[in-house]
Amino acid sequence: ANCGMARVFAYLMNPNSEMTDTAIFEDTSATIMKALKETHQINSSKTDISKTAFEIALNQLI
Numbered sequence: 001a002n003c004g005m006a007r008v009f010a011y012l013m014n015p016n017s018e019m020t021d022t023a024i025f026e027d028t029s030a031t032i033m034k035a036l037k038e039t040h041q042i043n044s045s046k047t048d049i050s051k052t053a054f055e056i057a058l059n060q061l062i
Contacts, residue, residue, distance in 0.1 A: 007031050 011017050011027045035053065043052035 004028055 007028045008024055011024055012019070017023065017027075035056075038056060039049060039053045042056065043049060
């Protein structure tokens with residue numbers, strides 16, 4: 001939930017963003033889908049998915 005709200009706040013800080021429920025939901029969904037696809041490209045197994053996603057996130061922070 002916290003990550004979703006952080007994404008919403010980031011979206012709303014864009015001065016050109018459309019302020020509708022649908023636009024916010026679509027942006028958040030697209031961000032989640034992008035992260036899942038990137039995670040799957042690195043680790044397509046059915047285990048350690050969260051581990052892989054956390055590694056990607058940490059590498060983006062460094």
